[in-house]
Amino acid sequence: MHHEDLRQELALAARSFYERGWMLGTAGNLSARMAEEAFWITASGRPKDLLDTEDFVSVNLQGEVLLAPGGRKPSAETSIHQVIYQHIPEARVIFHVHSIEANLCGHFARNGQLRLPPLEMLKGLGVPDAEPEIDLPVFANHQDVARIAKDMDTAFTQAIPPVPGALIHQHGVTAWGSDLLSARHHLELLEYCFRYLVQAKALAIGVQA
Numbered sequence: 001m002h003h004e005d006l007r008q009e010l011a012l013a014a015r016s017f018y019e020r021g022w023m024l025g026t027a028g029n030l031s032a033r034m035a036e037e038a039f040w041i042t043a044s045g046r047p048k049d050l051l052d053t054e055d056f057v058s059v060n061l062q063g064e065v066l067l068a069p070g071g072r073k074p075s076a077e078t079s080i081h082q083v084i085y086q087h088i089p090e091a092r093v094i095f096h097v098h099s100i101e102a103n104l105c106g107h108f109a110r111n112g113q114l115r116l117p118p119l120e121m122l123k124g125l126g127v128p129d130a131e132p133e134i135d136l137p138v139f140a141n142h143q144d145v146a147r148i149a150k151d152m153d154t155a156f157t158q159a160i161p162p163v164p165g166a167l168i169h170q171h172g173v174t175a176w177g178s179d180l181l182s183a184r185h186h187l188e189l190l191e192y193c194f195r196y197l198v199q200a201k202a203l204a205i206g207v208q209a
């Protein structure tokens, strides 16, 4: 796939996530690794329903800008993408969005972990078990993004998350995959789990039942 096509695919994904209410008011950022040492990432502060190829900046895995159309700045959260690419070689595409459900679910976490409901759909997140006990890591939010990235770096050095995603409390969810489609499916499946947990809580039913 040509690099330019990757940007167009990312722009299409962003528009679709925007329409689902996950990237309102410029929130969120998307990236795709186009080479071993470099990735495209959304420029900072751009409206996510209106991205074009000029709204992507290429950076290397150390976060240095390689190509910035019109002097655009890379996403303020580029360091988080870097940490994921550095620790998880299978990750080629990363989607970070701010959905209401992701933010509500941060409140259900215990000790920095959110227990996912044992749904059949977890199989789409690579969980083979019939009775899974899967905990999604939940990181604290910090205004200094480098601190979030550092916490992730420390945690991922200990253990890669059991499913391809992580939450940042009061902020949003990040999901990744080996290509555009798998990253989208992982994000959709995590969002499905979040919606399920929010609705289960509203109905006051346990998720293990």
Ligand SMILES: CSC[C@@H](O)[C@@H](O)C(=O)COP(=O)(O)O
Binding pocket: 024, 025, 026, 027, 028, 029, 042, 043, 044, 045, 046, 074, 075, 076, 077, 096
């Ligand atoms: C709507 S403000 C959201 C930002 O603070 C940030 O969390 C975000 O996801 C988008 O930042 P950006 O620099 O545009 O990639």
Ligand SMILES: [Zn+2]
Binding pocket: 027, 028, 029, 077, 096, 098, 171, 172
């Ligand atoms: Zn964000």
